[in-house]
Amino acid sequence: MTVSPFEHTLIGALSGSVEVVLMQPTVAIKNALQEGRPVPMNPLHLYRGLPMNVVSMAPITASQFGANRLFTQNILRKNDADLTSAERFAGAAVAGAASAFIASPSELVIIHQQKSGMTLSAQASTILKTEGLLALRRGLLPAIGRETLYAAGYLGLFPILKKALDETDGQTLSSGATTAIAGITSGFFGAFCSHPFDTIKTKMQANMYSNPKYATLRSTFNNIYTHEGGITQLWKGMLPRMFRIICATFILNAVRTNVVNYLDDARN
Template sequence: MAQVSALEHTGIGAFAGVLEVSIMQPTVGIKNALQEGRPVPKTIAGLYRGLPVSAGAMLPITSVQFGMNRLLEQTYKRVMNTDQLGTGSTIGIAMGAGAASAVMGCPAEFVMIQQQKSGRSLPAEFRHIVSTYGALKPIKGFSATVLRESLYASGYLAVAPLLRGVLEQQPAVANLPGGPTVVSGVAAGLLATVCTQPADTIKTRMQAFPDTISHPQYRTLVSTTQHIIQSEGAGTLFAGMWPRMFRIVCAVFILNSTRTTLVDAVQRGREA
């Protein structure tokens, strides 16, 4: 991947993100409904409600994660005067890339959650949010989003490739068709789900109840966490984990496969 620039990684990330969310959007609808305690949509249209804003959110998220990850890699190698990244630096760089993407992801997910609850069109939902809560309300849940995205990005940008590299050296796995890719993808997806699920639940609950006067318990990350644990039990922090786990495992495959395929295509194009 050394010949592919950060800007090119950004474009690849945009395409990969839109592809992933277009395939996996129903799992988002199910997960959000379970986390908020409302009925799961029963129709295809209901499951795909919010897809335009969800895709619009994922495009900048994955483009920033891919591009920032590449930029941070290049910067680290230049500053440290090295051509190699250690395990710790690889994971740290991926976490930084994930945290950076929360700037776009948080407000977009706020709008998507409100639209899933109301059933309004996207323009109508924008107008309602601004007129009711103000233009800055969509950044509610930002701290939880940063926590979630940094851990999630470290899973698919760092843990999965690192684990795949280790498994490729193990004959029992390497000799199976696609073995290292499958095992590393599932393992990284499961780990990312478990590590990020509480932050995702807290973020969803905060964004689902934007009126902090009527719902002061959802004002901050700390107050939301305390309220959920005290009133509903710590297990609630893992509500909606199964559809999200399925989505993340699939996402690890989709994002990494798309990334590898397109990066290889760019490199082959340059060599032709």
């Protein structure tokens, strides 16, 4: 019996929770750099928003794992071993796009909580009272772009590269070495390609509707390009996020692989 999409969803929730607890400080540093405010020096401040991040990341990763499995198993009707590289990459990208509908609203609350120091419930209540329920959709489009590329990297490109390296004729690299190469490469891809979308999303959400320069995805891009230092500013704050994504690639795939192997062994 193969591991079902529902079980992959639960594995994703576990994996996402582990990753967030370990890597939360990089989120706070990245947000501060993108917004141009001082990086928090107090370790406790680096963990502001952790409960919300765990609450949000668990369903985000769960939806990515589950949607990816659902796409490959129920739509393509293939097992992992039978997937082509294109199918594997497409499944991960679709799963990432779907998860943005969870990621974007929760990150909006986290960004404002990190700035204000309010409690989670107080910050969420403040946003709803001052901006209204529809404010939670702010930054959704760039979030879709970001999550599509991020998931395509760790969930699609990683296993593609890992398999290609392991099956190379005359292979002299150990399994650990091929895992490291695949993880770093796919993590770099996910971070570099998705970061401009993340920068635009962060700017839009941090400024809400008070500043017309950040009113839409297009106006935010134009303002960054024209008035904030040019195209390179879209990658501002990338280093802490790249570090997180590379680490996350290893963490998420390691948890998934070990739990799936455990379930397969327990059923045989």
